[in-house]
Amino acid sequence: MNKKYYIVSSSSDPKLIGSDFPQAYSFIKEYNPNAPHALFDLYEYLYTKFPDYIPDLSGIRMSGRAKLTDIVSNGFGGQLEIVSPRTKEILETYNLCPHRFYEMNLYLRKVKYDYYMFHIQCDYSDLVDYKKSTFAKYNYSTKGASVSINSKEEFLTRRKIMGEKSILNSVTADTLFMTSEFWDMNLDYFYIGIVDGEDYISERLMKHLLDSKITGWDFIPATNLIVE
Incomplete structure (x- = not known):
């Protein structure tokens, strides 16, 4: 049996989030995002490790044309999401990939x-x-010819070669089959990595968020992901 997952994306519905997307991308004047341990200092830790300090995230501002949702889209990049306390409470009851919650x-x-x-x-x-x-x-968002790849090393090599020809060129997974080791992890929220760049959520966690009327995320069936 194949486990069902969904791709997570930030909602762009203006009736829900307001007329600006992303909803948050600037700062109050008293906050310096370049200060030690502030937001931009956190960028060093986006992909390889977590910081050994508590980040100062005390001054992030939403657009005046935005509406408040439980998950707030942001323009800060990386694997960072802005979530409400009640969203955090729900997420913490599930099996998540390595993560941290920072007060802000x-x-x-x-x-x-x-x-x-x-x-x-x-x-x-x-x-x-x-x-x-x-x-x-792929050339930017335009799909090209299929590519046969037999290992992670081959994938990284092909991606590097294509990127050297043009920064718009890349190789991306169309359909991902995961090994039995991944099945055993039974994750509810995760990011696979450079092979496709999507965030995934389990059906059970998605249903809990929807039943709780958590706002700010859309969910797309992950027909590209096979975990069996």
């Missing part, structure tokens, strides 16, 4: 809200069955 202050039209920065950090690309998976060449 979120401002909307001078009103301060206590939120969290949800930082995930994982790479399960070693648990992809490359021989069964399918890959294709």
Whole structure:
């Protein structure tokens, strides 16, 4: 039996999030994002390790044209999500990939809200069955010819060669088959890695979020991901 997963994406519905996307991308004037241990200092830790300090995230501001949701889209990149306390409470009851929650202050039209920065950090690309998976060449968002790839090393080599020809060129997975080791992990939220760049959520966690009327995320059936 194949486990069902969904791709997580930030909602862009203006009726829900307001007329600006992403909802948060700037700072209050008292906050310096370049200061030690502030937001931009955290970028050093996006993919390889978690910081050994508590980040200062006290001054992130939403657009004045945005509406407050439980998950707030942001322009800060990396594996960072802005989530409400009740979203954090739900997420913590499930089996998540390595992660941290950092306390933060979120401002909307001078009103301060206590939120969290949800930082995930994982790479399960070693648990992809490359021989069964399918890959294709891409130029920016345009799909090209299919590519046969038999290992992670071959994938990284092909990606590097294509990127040297043009920064718009790449190789991306069309269908990902995961090994039995991944099945055994029984994860509810994770990021596989460079092979496709998507965040995934289990059906059971997605249903809990929807039943709880958590706002700010859309869910797309991950027909590309095979975990059997």
